[in-house]
Amino acid sequence: MTVSSAGVVARLVELGQTVGCAESLTGGLVVARLVDTPGASAVVRGGVVAYATPLKAILLGVDADLLASRGAVDRDVAGQMAVGAQRALEADWGVATTGVAGPEPQDGMPVGCVFVAVAEPGGSVVVERHDLTGGRPEIRAAAVDAALELLARRLEPAL
Template sequence: MEKVQQLGKKLIQVGQTLTSAESLTGGLFSSSLTQVPGISKVLPGAFVTYSPEAKTQLVGVPAPLIQEYGVVSAEVAKAMAKGAQQQLSTDWAISFTGVAGPDALEGHLAGEVWIGVAAPKNQVLARQFNFKGTRDTVRMAAVQAGAAWVLSELNKVVTNENN
């Protein structure tokens, strides 16, 4: 989990906080991040929101949004990230929702993953990824892709602040 390690070290270096709302990854992202020494300074907590009800109860995803778009969607990924960020008042939040497999869900094939990122200054983004492989391969690929994306966004913010 090289990208996760890099992200953790960068967050500590720049003193910015992060949380996660994880569905298909089931806490793998936050668990991987806790391998970085000193991460408790910037990781106050995380959410495992596996069911639609947990997404609503823990990070405030509106139930009508889930009913309209389904859990495997950009809209829900964004709402999960924004809700997690608000719950713990962090600079950053990341969310993972999708289908690890082996079966399809809501008409979405195994390997379809939506990652949401809530950045400082109310910027909320979502990206779709399609990974191949086993359930574990999809989960690990999602974590790596998410960490790489947040690291890239974090580097942009830090660069802009220093200019």
Template sequence: MTDLGKRVHLLLRAEGSTVSTAESLTGGRLAVRFTDVPGVSETFLGGAVTYATALKMSLLGVDEEIVVRHGVVSAECARAMASGVRAVTGSTYGLSTTGVAGPDDQEGKPAGTVYVGLAGPGFVVSELLELQGDRTEIQEATCEAVLAALEVRLREQTALR
């Protein structure tokens, strides 16, 4: 169990919210970060590992135009994935991960080029991460970054109340 995962779970529970995940390069690792926390069934609805581009479109509703114009390693795709998983699951928040874990380039982008997305009530945002390391290190750093982004958003929501 990670402290970050537990903190996010407790913040979600305190506001009566839920979360779901749409993963590409992390291959389910983000879902594992949630399910490692005891009691997380109160806040984590589930997720989709959409490694293949076709699944991003068919399961999450990522528009083909986004894929053609921007690629799957893009801010636009990360936002569409986060919004899509939120819509499919009915969760309060949707998180997404897409990018290049390596070792080879993808879409002309080097390993470590990662986008994470966060969708929630009234907002959809993405963040570019430029990570270093091997595949596993990039995948783990991606999970940490998107969880941290959700934690920040949840703490901001709490402060506004």
């Protein structure tokens, strides 16, 4: 199921809050989906595409030792990326994606293993693992959906 970016943007506008994205395998597709929505400029702060592993530490503040020991495709890395997006982009909410789109496994993780994370205004961080199927384009598209679905679910309790 594809989440409506318009619904996410409308909810953020309603709350008077902003979002920033930190993306790896999705390469900017999450923020692109959000800014496809008219009025997104009121709530979308921007995105950081940290595709290369060292950039996750340099730009987003992900722990370099964590990256060295576990690699970029990791639950804790995703969480730190989301927090890094909040900080770097001065946003209320941070969204992050990291994973393996293929064609080869990476960091000991299989193709289709994706972590999405949301850092919330109060300091909580929620991370989900998804084991996606399909080719590279399908995995990347499903990762975008998963990230926006998680954000949409986390925005709801704020009602």
